[in-house]
Structures are given as structure tokens and as C-alpha cells.
Amino acid sequence: MVDSLHFEDISRVNELGSILNSKFEKLFHIDSLNNNEKIYVYKEDNKVYGFIHISINYEVVDLLNIVVDKAKRKQNIATLLMDYMIGDLPKTVIRILLEVDENNVEALKLYNKFNFQVISERNNYYGSNNAYVMEKRL
Numbered sequence: 001m002v003d004s005l006h007f008e009d010i011s012r013v014n015e016l017g018s019i020l021n022s023k024f025e026k027l028f029h030i031d032s033l034n035n036n037e038k039i040y041v042y043k044e045d046n047k048v049y050g051f052i053h054i055s056i057n058y059e060v061v062d063l064l065n066i067v068v069d070k071a072k073r074k075q076n077i078a079t080l081l082m083d084y085m086i087g088d089l090p091k092t093v094i095r096i097l098l099e100v101d102e103n104n105v106e107a108l109k110l111y112n113k114f115n116f117q118v119i120s121e122r123n124n125y126y127g128s129n130n131a132y133v134m135e136k137r138l
């Protein structure tokens with residue numbers, strides 16, 4: 001099931017976030033989220049196996065992080081998180097933006113499934129890899 005982040009989930013989300021960025025905990029301070037940020041977690045038997053982290057700024061949502069436990073990938077968890085997040089957005093939101101490494105095949109599959117379009121590219125954004133900036137219009 002998908003739910004909003006609770007206090008007891010924080011250490012596990014930091015653990016999963018470190019898959020994406022070794023400095024996740026220090027960079028994102030999810031124990032003191034800004035009012036415009038939200039994290040949703042996917043849990044089975046009370047254990048967190050994935051999360052999505054967004055920032056809502058008036059009509060725009062930035063998708064900051066989405067991670068699923070390695071052992072639980074390709075089981076629709078990211079899809080459930082994305083669907084839940086989109087369904088919970090305020091009516092004022094008209095677009096979702098994100099950045100993704102051009103070589104991140106799994107993430108690109110997910111974003112294509114949700115009809116995100118590449119709107120620009122950033123050269124050497126992830127070391128020598130380029131980034132796509134992608135947008136989904138609601």
C-alpha cells in the first residue's frame with residue numbers, strides 16, 4: 001500500500017535514498033521537510049520498499065526522487081507510487097518536471113509510461129552523462 005511518510009519511515013527512506021545519492025540524508029533532510037514537499041512510501045508488512053519525493057510550487061511539481069528497493073523492482077511499485085502521487089496533487093498543478101540521466105533505462109521506461117516528454121537536455125549534468133529534463137502536462 002501507498003501512504004504518506006510517517007516518522008518511523010524516515011531511516012528506511014534515507015537508506016533507500018542512498019541508492020540514488022550517497023549524500024541523500026544530508027542533501028534532502030527528510031526529517032524536516034519544507035511545507036511544499038511530500039513523500040509517499042510503498043509498504044508491505046509495514047516495511048518500506050519504495051518512495052517518491054516531490055516539491056509542489058504553485059502550478060509546477062518537481063519530482064525530486066523516486067526509488068524502489070533493488071529486490072522489489074519491476075513489480076509495479078514505482079507505477080503505484082506515481083499514480084498515487086498524481087492522484088493526490090492539488091487541482092492547481094498543471095505540470096510535473098524532473099531530471100533524469102539519459103542512460104537510466106529503467107527510469108526512462110517509467111517516465112515514458114506516464115507520458116513524460118523530453119523538453120530539454122543538459123550536457124554533462126551527471127558527470128560525463130547528459131540529463132534529460134522531462135515534463136508531464138496534467
Ligand SMILES: CC(C)(COP(=O)(O)OP(=O)(O)OC[C@H]1O[C@@H](n2cnc3c(N)ncnc32)[C@H](O)[C@@H]1OP(=O)(O)O)[C@@H](O)C(=O)NCCC(=O)NCCS
Pocket residue numbers: 019020065066067068069072073074075076077078079080099100101104105106107109110113
Ligand atoms: C526507476 C525505478 C524507480 C522503477 O521502479 P520499478 O518499481 O521497478 O518500476 P515499475 O515496476 O513500476 O515499472 C515501470 C515500467 O518500467 C518498466 N521497467 C522498469 N524497469 C525495467 C527494466 N529493468 N527493464 C525493462 N523495463 C523496465 C516496467 O516494465 C514498467 O513498464 P510496463 O508497465 O509497461 O511493463 C527503479 O528502477 C529504481 O529505483 N531505480 C533506481 C533509482 C532511480 O534511478 N530513480 C530515478 C531517478 S531519476
